[in-house]
Amino acid sequence: MKELIVRGPGQLAWVDVSSPTLSSTHGALVRPIASASCDLDRRLIAGLTPFKAPFALGHECVAEVLEVGDDVSSVRRGDLVSVPWKISCGQCRQCIAGRETACTSVPRHAAYGVPAGGHWGGLFSELVHVPYADAMLVALPPGLNPLAVASASDNxxxxxxxxxxxxxxxxxxxxxxxxxxxxxxxxxxxxxxxxxxxxxxxxxxxxxxxxxxxxxxxxxxxxxxxxxxxxxxxxxxxxxxxxxxxxxxxxxxxxxxxxxxxxxxxxxxxxxxxxxxxxxxxGVCNVRPHIPKVLELVGNGHCEPLLVSPTVVSCEEATEALIQPLAKCIVVRERIT
Ligand SMILES: [Zn+2]
Ligand SMILES: [Zn+2]
CATH class of the missing domain: 3.40.50.720 (NAD(P)-binding Rossmann-like Domain)
Known part of the structure; x- marks a missing residue:
């Protein structure tokens, strides 16, 4: 599969890597169809953060679910979901207390698109492994424009x-x-x-x-x-x-x-x-508990996130578009389910 990586300061590239597989019955494989640049991304690309390349980029997206483990009950193949930037289990003491960003089942700072607590892939990639699907993914209500909520994962x-x-x-x-x-x-x-x-x-x-x-x-x-x-x-x-x-x-x-x-x-x-x-x-935002409310606000027209995301590009255009000094940029991919 194709993965978008920051290769070095100012260098973005699509590279071929082996596809992730389901590693447990609680996981899911998802395919991002609308990935947004976080405000942090341009700094990550430019090498202006403590995080050093190479690493997979992207931590905001709406994805389609391709495959789920046997113990996943909240989503199934074909669902559109918001994928939170932070990896969290939903079961540990911190997650139960509502502090998913401090989840103790994964390394500290484990997240997509930032090489801080291991490498979990990036949400611009063609395929993403979600280790705790029920705890992390939030299904989109029917009719909601995926582009409008691509950024619900973070910003x-x-x-x-x-x-x-x-x-x-x-x-x-x-x-x-x-x-x-x-x-x-x-x-x-x-x-x-x-x-x-x-x-x-x-x-x-x-x-x-x-x-x-x-x-x-x-x-x-x-x-x-x-x-x-x-x-x-x-x-x-x-x-x-x-x-x-x-x-x-x-x-x-x-x-x-x-x-x-x-x-x-x-x-x-x-x-x-x-x-x-x-x-x-x-502090880093603990987004997961609040994503359903944000999807509702966008669905009801109480906010208009696409105003700050005027640029929508294909994967081929992404490496050029993501380094431009634009507002926010959304990279889209065809659905296959
Ligand atoms: Zn971010
Ligand atoms: Zn946890």
């Missing part, structure tokens, strides 16, 4: 969790989204609106994304002094200074969700945060 659900949790805990939440990565900021605007925010301001120096944010329901023109104005801040930026700015913008009792991945150690204004009793959350 789209991350945006929902980062906004909806702090908004639900506050009345009439005023939200600031600090943009900067390709899609997460605009998705966070859409999800903040869907979660019932009283207002959403979007801060970014990129005109293209500001336009998308405006079309998603955000204000993009507002005063320069943001200090202590917002109940919820979503920092979808890789710039430590922008995170710092977002933290200063928190009103007393506010919450900042940091979802852009920052590799340096940023400066955190802790004393001011202490005085205002604000919180900062950071």
């Amino acid at each position: 789209l659900t991350d945006a929902w969790v980062a906004t909806s949790r702090p908004i639900a805990a506050r009345e009439e939440a005023r939200v600031l989204v600090v943009g900067g990565t390709e899609s997460l900021g605009v998705l966070a605007v859409q999800m903040a609106v869907a979660a019932g925010a009283a207002s959403v301001d979007y801060l970014d120096d990129n005109d293209y994304r500001c336009d998308l944010a405006l079309r998603s329901g955000a204000n993009v023109e507002f005063g320069e002094n943001l200090d202590e104005s917002y109940d919820v801040v979503v920092a979808a930026t890789r710039d430590p200074l922008e995170l710092h700015r977002g933290l200063l913008a928190l009103a007393p009792g506010g919450h900042c969700s940091c979802i852009g991945i920052i590799f340096e150690d940023p400066k955190i204004p802790l004393f001011g945060m202490y005085l205002r009793d604000v919180t900062l959350s950071v």
Whole structure:
């Protein structure tokens, strides 16, 4: 089968590798039909992360199920499913407690498309092994456009969790989204609106994304002094200074969700945060429990993820398209079931 790998900085290639096989009765083999680039992917390709090539790329997709083990009951051949980025068993103490990202049945950080906890393949590949099908896969409701939810595996659900949790805990939440990565900021605007925010301001120096944010329901023109104005801040930026700015913008009792991945150690204004009793959350998103809700939101038209994914390409075009400075890119493959 064909696997898309990062060969070295700036080098993407399809290579022939042996096809995965079912290794247990709990597993499934799936074929990605709509794979999206995560905001992290372009950095992974460019060699700007701690993860070193070569490795298989891709951790966001909708796939068709080709084969399931005898003990799999939730999906069967021909189903369309969202495949979470994180490998998790659903049975260990951490998974039962709702911390699938800390699953103890697999190496720490085991995930698709990142060489962190072993090599599990990538979700741009032709065929993917899912070791715990019932625990991981989420079947798509009938009629839902697979392209629109290709990103439910990570970015789209991350945006929902980062906004909806702090908004639900506050009345009439005023939200600031600090943009900067390709899609997460605009998705966070859409999800903040869907979660019932009283207002959403979007801060970014990129005109293209500001336009998308405006079309998603955000204000993009507002005063320069943001200090202590917002109940919820979503920092979808890789710039430590922008995170710092977002933290200063928190009103007393506010919450900042940091979802852009920052590799340096940023400066955190802790004393001011202490005085205002604000919180900062950071961490890989535990997407699996929230994917059904996200599929429902997209199905009901409460958010429009394709706005940030204007480019849809074939597998042949993928190696070129994925290194372009675009918003988000979806790679499609014919169904065979
Ligand atoms: Zn990601
Ligand atoms: Zn587990």
